[in-house]
Amino acid sequence: MAGLTISCESSRPEDTRSLGRQLGIVAQPGDVFLLVGELGAGKTVFTQGLGEGMGIREPINSPTFVLLREYQGRLTLYHYDLYRLANVESTVTREWEEFLYGQGVSAVEWANRASELLPADCLLLEFLIESDTRRVLKLTASGERHVALLSSLHCS
Amino acid sequence: MTTPTVNILALETSCDETSAAVVRNGRQVVSNVTSTQEAIHRRYGGIVPEVASREHLLTVVPVVEEAVEQAGGWEEISAIATVHGPGLAGSLLVGVNVCKALALARDLPLIGINHLEGHVYANWVIDRSTSQDQPPPEFPLLALIVSGGHSELVLMRDHGNYELVGQTRDDAAGEAFDKTARLLGLGYPGGPAIQKAAEAAAEQNDIVLPRAWLPGSDDFSFSGLKTAVLRLMSGQSDADASWIAAVAAEFQRSVVDVLVTKTVQAAQRLRVRSVALAGGVAANRPLREGLREALAIPFYCPPFWLCTDNAAMSASAAYYHFLQRDFASGDLDVQPGLRLAA
Numbered sequence: 001m002a003g004l005t006i007s008c009e010s011s012r013p014e015d016t017r018s019l020g021r022q023l024g025i026v027a028q029p030g031d032v033f034l035l036v037g038e039l040g041a042g043k044t045v046f047t048q049g050l051g052e053g054m055g056i057r058e059p060i061n062s063p064t065f066v067l068l069r070e071y072q073g074r075l076t077l078y079h080y081d082l083y084r085l086a087n088v089e090s091t092v093t094r095e096w097e098e099f100l101y102g103q104g105v106s107a108v109e110w111a112n113r114a115s116e117l118l119p120a121d122c123l124l125l126e127f128l129i130e131s132d133t134r135r136v137l138k139l140t141a142s143g144e145r146h147v148a149l150l151s152s153l154h155c156s
Numbered sequence: 157m158t159t160p161t162v163n164i165l166a167l168e169t170s171c172d173e174t175s176a177a178v179v180r181n182g183r184q185v186v187s188n189v190t191s192t193q194e195a196i197h198r199r200y201g202g203i204v205p206e207v208a209s210r211e212h213l214l215t216v217v218p219v220v221e222e223a224v225e226q227a228g229g230w231e232e233i234s235a236i237a238t239v240h241g242p243g244l245a246g247s248l249l250v251g252v253n254v255c256k257a258l259a260l261a262r263d264l265p266l267i268g269i270n271h272l273e274g275h276v277y278a279n280w281v282i283d284r285s286t287s288q289d290q291p292p293p294e295f296p297l298l299a300l301i302v303s304g305g306h307s308e309l310v311l312m313r314d315h316g317n318y319e320l321v322g323q324t325r326d327d328a329a330g331e332a333f334d335k336t337a338r339l340l341g342l343g344y345p346g347g348p349a350i351q352k353a354a355e356a357a358a359e360q361n362d363i364v365l366p367r368a369w370l371p372g373s374d375d376f377s378f379s380g381l382k383t384a385v386l387r388l389m390s391g392q393s394d395a396d397a398s399w400i401a402a403v404a405a406e407f408q409r410s411v412v413d414v415l416v417t418k419t420v421q422a423a424q425r426l427r428v429r430s431v432a433l434a435g436g437v438a439a440n441r442p443l444r445e446g447l448r449e450a451l452a453i454p455f456y457c458p459p460f461w462l463c464t465d466n467a468a469m470s471a472s473a474a475y476y477h478f479l480q481r482d483f484a485s486g487d488l489d490v491q492p493g494l495r496l497a498a
Contacts, residue, residue, distance in 0.1 A: 039335055040383040044326055062327045062379070064335075065305035066242065067205070070493055084203050132387045 003140065004147045008155035010135040016042040016127075017049035019137065019155060023123075024053020026152055028145065029075055029103040032119045034111035037127025042135055046125065047107045051077050054105065063109070068096065076104035082113040122146060162234045162478055163227060166471035167220060169251030170243025170271045172197055172208050174215045176223035177467035178233065182475030183282045183292070187226035188468045191215040209246035216254050223467075230262060235483075237267040237474030239274060239467075241494025242305070248490035256486060267474040268484040272301055272496040273318070274470035275434035276310070278458035281472050285459045293456050294429040300419045301496075302443075303435035304330035307376050307415075309422055310497050315476035318497035321422055322374025329411055330437045332378035336385050336407050340400050347440060350404045354442075357405035358398065363388065365403075365410045374422050381410055408442060416446040423451065433457040436464055 010016045023033070033050065035043040044062050051060045056073035063069040063081040071077040078099045100106050100119055111118055121143030128136045141150035159181060168175045175190040193211045197203050224230055238255035241248060259266035276299045280292050297312045298321070307324035327335070330347060337346030342353055365384050368377040388403060389395060423431050431451055437443065444457045462469055477483075 039339060040379075040386045044379065048326075059323060059325045059375070061324055062331055064331050065303075065328065066492070067203075067244065068492070085205075129386075132390070 003142050004150050005138065005140045006150065006153070006155070008137045008139065008153075010042065010137060012133055013042065013045045016045045016135065016137070017052070019153070020046040020049025020051075021053040022049075022153055023149065024050040024105075026149060027054060027075065027105045028149075029105070030101070031105045031146065031149065032100060032122040033105075033107045034115075034118055034122050034124045035107060035109045035127070036112045036124065037135075038129060041127035041129050042137075043109045043125075043127060046127075046137075047077075047079055047109070050105070050107055051079075068099075078104050078106045080106065080108040082108065082110040085113065123150060162475060163232050164235050164237055164267070164471045164474045164478060165220070165224060165227070165233045166237040166239070166269065166274075166467040166474055167216070167251045167255050168239045168271070168274070168465055168467040168470050169212045169216065169247050170239050170241070171247060171465060172203065172211075173465045174212050174219050175465065175467035176216075176220045177471045178223055178227035179281065179468055179471035179475065182277075182472050183280055185281060185283055185468050186228075186232075187223045188466060189219050189223045189226070190466055191219050205244050205246050208244060209250055212247055212250040216250055220254065220258070233262070233264060235265045235267055235474065235478050236262070237269050237470055237477070238484075238488070239271045239470050240268045240484075240488055241491035242271055243490075243492060245490055245492040248492065252488060252490050256488065260486065265478070265483045266486070266488065267477045267482070268488050269470045269473050269477070270494055270496050271465075271470070272306060272308070272310075272435075273316075273473045275301055275303070275438075276312070276432060277473035277476075278434060278438075278462040278466075278469035279432040279456040281458065281462055281468055283459055283462070293432055294454065296426065296428045297430045297432055298419065298423045298426060298428040299432045299434055300415065300447075301434045302329040302415065302437035304328060304334065306435060307378070307437075308496070309374050309419065311426055311428070316480065316482070320497040321426070322376065322418065324376045324378060325370075326377055326379035327382065329376070329378060329415065330435070332381055332407075332411060333437070333440075335382050336404075339382070339385050339389065340404060342400070342404065347437060350408055351440060351442070353401045354405035354408045356397075357401035361402040361406070363402050363406045365406045367410050367414050369414065369417075374418060376414065376418065378411065381407065408440075412440070412442045412446050415443060416450050419447060420450045423453065428453070430454040430456060434463075439463040 334346035
């Protein structure tokens with residue numbers, strides 16, 4: 001499968017949000033963003049930007065406790081969080097599949113907890129904490145559409 | 157004129173507690189039966205939605221039967237209330253479908269309750285710890301709803317009338333407690349763990365964490381606090397128990413400071429007559445005490461057992477729907493993302 005990897009730097013939350021916003025503006029139905037990184041690395045901030053780019057006006061909160069939040073913008077955004085799940089398999093394969101492979105845009109926090117179960121055609125974002133404020137975001141696109149999406153991105 | 161007696165049976169299955177209660181005239185707890193799944197989920201090391209639904213299925217009938225029996229049998233019940241959101245879809249489905257079937261079989265009116273509305277009405281419930289003739293909260297009322305999934309300020313001008321004043325822009329207060337407890341290695345659930353660690357902290361310490369005031373807005377933000385704790389930890393090579401206790405204490409002070417100050421400011425500006433605290437984080441002692449001290453108007457907070465999920469609070473809320481003849485039809489569906497106010 002075609003793949004592409006690039007790295008971006010973020011020196012403050014606004015950089016991470018702006019990256020999300022850029023991708024949100026061009027996101028298409030069925031796009032899947034898998035977010036991997038420690039607590040406080042910027043996964044929710046990225047998703048907030050993604051939602052802004054998709055024209056969602058309401059605040060995008062952390063879905064940790066409710067597991068999934070749904071927002072309506074230009075497209076539907078499904079914001080998942082696997083942080084609290086013990087048995088990820090039973091949840092991901094049944095309740096969420098129709099969304100993940102549907103016409104909305106999905107952002108999955110703590111995606112590394114279910115990597116084999118999530119779509120292979122995706123944009124994987126790894127958030128690395130370099131220092132108090134600096135993050136390195138490693139973006140890996142799999143599949144033609146996600147490669148095209150990542151190619152359109154401009155980052156510092 | 158005497159009020160006719162209305163006993164409402166409510167069922168709550170929105171997350172990992174199966175709870176049924178009968179409440180009389182919106183305030184008197186006649187029965188309250190709860191079966192908790194906490195031990196089961198702890199064994200798995202987290203929540204398992206499929207297991208939660210299955211456990212609800214196993215326990216729901218005995219829990220409802222026990223609550224009804226303690227209340228004197230079905231002939232005492234005037235209506236059935238079900239929590240239809242927000243919550244886990246599979247868990248909500250169990251409660252909603254059982255209640256729909258019971259309402260049909262017993263020919264009783266069905267009432268749909270929002271889980272968050274239930275939390276607010278925990279402040280109406282009278283139990284052994286509250287005075288039996290305690291007057292109900294007066295409107296307009298400002299409710300601070302704080303739990304693992306929510307942090308909202310909601311204005312109530314009357315029963316059933318909810319207006320969103322402020323909400324979290326990122327993490328909920330309870331989530332901030334849980335995640336910070338995890339960062340500090342204090343265990344789960346994070347609220348009680350942080351509170352306990354903080355109680356052991358020295359009075360004086362030089363640890364300072366930020367407060368997100370968000371001037372000009374009634375919104376909250378707690379995710380920066382988590383990052384600030386991370387930053388403190390990366391700069392501390394020997395994080396012993398006393399240092400961790402000091403961080404826990406400062407973290408708790410930061411959350412409580414912001415919640416108390418912003419709630420008091422909003423209450424003054426909106427000229428409300430009372431303030432009510434609701435949700436799981438309402439069990440936090442410094443938050444309860446902080447609000448009580450800072451407010452010059454009547455302040456309500458539920459007894460500890462009514463802060464966590466329970467059906468008594470939903471049965472209380474349902475009474476005011478009952479008075480308005482606000483009944484649900486047989487096609488009431490679960491709404492996992494249901495909101496209280498826009």
